[in-house]
Amino acid sequence: MERVLRDRTAAVIFLGPALVIYVCILLIPIGWSIGYTFFSGSPISGFTFAGFQNYATLVQDRRFWDAFWFSTRYAIFVTGGQIGLGLALALFYHFYLKRSSALIRTLVFFPVVLPTVAVAAIFQKLFAIAPQYGVVNAVFDLIGLHSLVQPWLGRGQTAFWVLVIMDVWRAMGFYAVILYAGLIEIPAETIEAARLDGASGWALAQLVILPLLMPITISALIFSLNGTLKVFDSVVALTGGGPGNATTPLTLYMYRAAFTNNAYGYGSTIAVMLTLYCLIVSLLAYRFARRDV
Amino acid sequence: MATTLRRSAQAATHLRQRLHPRRIAAGLIVGLLLIIQLYPLIWLLLSSFKGPTEFNLRPIYALPEGFYWQNYLxxxxxxxxxxxxxxxxxxxxxxxxxxxxxxxxxxxxxxxxxxxxxxxxxxxxxxxxxxxxxxxxxxxxxxxxxxxxxxxxxxxxxxxxxxxxxxxxxxxxxxxxxxxxxxxxxxxxxxxxxxxxxxxxxxxxxxxxxxxxxxxxxxxxxxxxxxxxxxxxxxxxxxxxxxxxxxxxxxxxxxxxxxxxxxxxxxxxxxxxxxxxxxxxxxxxxxxxxxx
Missing domain, CATH: 1.10.3720.10 (MetI-like)
Known part of the structure; x- marks a missing residue:
């Protein structure tokens, strides 16, 4: 028995292919990328050793910090919206719709599986101003709020909010289902007992339900942050980072540095910073959760 | 007779339950939610059948006049x-x-x-x-x-x-x-x-x-x-x-x-x-x- 389960050749055959692909395409390139950060140049121009020059440039680079703040702002608002509205929806499903919520859950979940490019193209048209008004401007025009008719994606401030609305719209149904699954786990007796003790409405939610839902909410939060800090597709497809650089997150700034300016070392330095940033935020959220629960 | 009475009593409570403000509010929220989540997609499908002149002459939220398959072609x-x-x-x-x-x-x-x-x-x-x-x-x-x-x-x-x-x-x-x-x-x-x-x-x-x-x-x-x-x-x-x-x-x-x-x-x-x-x-x- 032991002999069969400890068969070395078989273990290599089963594990080998996955491990080789994973190490060659994911692990080694990470090390390679860190190596790039100490060089300047590109494969075409040749590399020269630069020490910590890339890191020094990065600290002084205003556009890097703009991108950093954009990513942070985007992550705060989108994650906040996804988890906040997801939670509201989950409570609504569980306490108002009860057993009949399956169809609504399914419909609200749907946009998650849609291709980002298609979603962004729809939102471009919804918020369009030329050559004809999109739905949003047309409706404002119709009800007489002419001052609100504006180039939504043509201004940094409004483009940011369209982006936030789009990504919250797309993913709130996903987080609603996750949190709803957590809600059903709470025993009905617990809620009933709290009700008998006089808790109701907001007090019930605040004192009983939300604390019990905390662990799954934190997991959802970490998952969401991990996605929003790495936002790329939505931005590329909706605004292309513009107008100007107004909606350029770290990922897109890195992409431009690497592939438009051919600065491999600098691009990798941004990528390494981005990775560290995601790791630190996840660890902080995790530590915070551990202390709290 | 007794069953008819019970039935109409049941129907009355049913109606009362259905018109309960809580249920009406829930219904409104569901309606709003469905509009928010589904309208962009329905609008996309409808708009894909509009001819070029429709985009220029009629508001963007208007229904298509027919099926303009040329778009797909x-x-x-x-x-x-x-x-x-x-x-x-x-x-x-x-x-x-x-x-x-x-x-x-x-x-x-x-x-x-x-x-x-x-x-x-x-x-x-x-x-x-x-x-x-x-x-x-x-x-x-x-x-x-x-x-x-x-x-x-x-x-x-x-x-x-x-x-x-x-x-x-x-x-x-x-x-x-x-x-x-x-x-x-x-x-x-x-x-x-x-x-x-x-x-x-x-x-x-x-x-x-x-x-x-x-x-x-x-x-x-x-x-x-x-x-x-x-x-x-x-x-x-x-x-x-x-x-x-x-x-x-x-x-x-x-x-x-x-x-x-x-x-x-x-x-x-x-x-x-x-x-x-x-x-x-x-x-x-x-x-x-x-x-x-």
Whole structure:
């Protein structure tokens, strides 16, 4: 028995292919990328050793910090919206719709599986101003709020909010289902007992339900942050980072540095910073959760 | 008589329940929610049938006057959606097969077989869930350039596999854990070797897991933008996402009809898959995120 389960050749055959692909395409390139950060140049121009020059440039680079703040702002608002509205929806499903919520859950979940490019193209048209008004401007025009008719994606401030609305719209149904699954786990007796003790409405939610839902909410939060800090597709497809650089997150700034300016070392330095940033935020959220629960 | 009375009394309470303010509020919220979530998609489908003059002369929210199929014809001929679709299929399905085969093998070796260091190997795989694609983009780009794999679907298939493996192995090991060890031990006592254990005992039990993992990875790969726009720039090799992005960039401003038709063409197949398999999809996608 032991002999069969400890068969070395078989273990290599089963594990080998996955491990080789994973190490060659994911692990080694990470090390390679860190190596790039100490060089300047590109494969075409040749590399020269630069020490910590890339890191020094990065600290002084205003556009890097703009991108950093954009990513942070985007992550705060989108994650906040996804988890906040997801939670509201989950409570609504569980306490108002009860057993009949399956169809609504399914419909609200749907946009998650849609291709980002298609979603962004729809939102471009919804918020369009030329050559004809999109739905949003047309409706404002119709009800007489002419001052609100504006180039939504043509201004940094409004483009940011369209982006936030789009990504919250797309993913709130996903987080609603996750949190709803957590809600059903709470025993009905617990809620009933709290009700008998006089808790109701907001007090019930605040004192009983939300604390019990905390662990799954934190997991959802970490998952969401991990996605929003790495936002790329939505931005590329909706605004292309513009107008100007107004909606350029770290990922897109890195992409431009690497592939438009051919600065491999600098691009990798941004990528390494981005990775560290995601790791630190996840660890902080995790530590915070551990202390709290 | 008594039953009639009871019935009408029941009907009255029913009506009262139905008109309860709480229920009306819930109904209004449901209505609003459905409008918010579904209107953009319905609007997309309706707009894809509008002729060019309709866009100019009538408000954008007006219903189409008829079915202007020319939009779809334009999207598929000038937009080359047929080529992009074919490329997406040629990339997605081999990648899925590779992810499932190698991922299931690895999960089997880690969870069922016994050797030193398997926990470390599992952790190494799981760490990959956190890694942003951006950090490997440049090294992979140079490597594929050296190996002449740029503009080659193999580059995409291999990269999708590497990035699909962490979650896949996480899910598969989770599915393998509850298999009773007695079943496997009994088979070994009966003389089965390790390959027979895999093929005859474990594999049949993994049918559901394979479908779940396959669906989750399908959406990741099919919807990918960053890898396909980095490794492919030959128009004839493009996948549907980069193809659509370029189509919208090129014709999106002026030709709304064909643009809507192109977007709808990328949404409709996903919609059909979702209508058929929504329970499995929801379970799979949510299992992949918050079990950890």
């Amino acid at each position: 334009d999207a598929w001929t000038r937009g080359r959606l047929n080529i992009y679709y074919l490329n997406s299929i040629l990339v997605t399905f081999p990648a899925l097969l590779l992810i499932i085969a190698t991922g299931l093998g690895a999960a089997f070796a880690i969870e069922i077989m016994r050797w030193r260091g398997r926990n470390l190997v599992l952790l190494t795989f799981l760490a990959g869930i956190m890694v942003p694609l951006q950090i490997v983009l440049l090294p992979l780009f140079s490597a594929y350039y050296q190996l002449q794999l740029l503009n080659n679907h193999l580059a995409l298939i291999l990269t999708y596999t590497a990035f699909g493996l962490p979650l896949t192995i996480f899910l598969f090991t989770g599915y393998l854990k509850p298999i009773p060890r007695e079943v496997i031990e009994a088979a070994i006592v009966d003389g089965a070797n390790i390959y027979q254990v895999f093929a005859r005992i474990v594999l049949p039990m993994m049918a559901n897991a394979i479908v779940t993992v396959g669906l989750v990875q399908f959406f990741f790969i099919w919807n990918d933008l960053i890898l396909s726009m980095t490794f492919i720039n030959d128009v004839s090799m493009r996948t549907i996402q980069t193809g659509l992005l370029n189509f919208v960039g090129q014709y999106g401003q002026r030709e709304w009809g064909p643009t809507f038709a192109a977007i709808a063409s990328s949404v409709i197949p996903i919609l059909i898959i979702y209508l058929a398999l929504n329970n499995l999809i929801i379970r799979g996608l949510t299992a992949g995120s918050v079990k950890g």
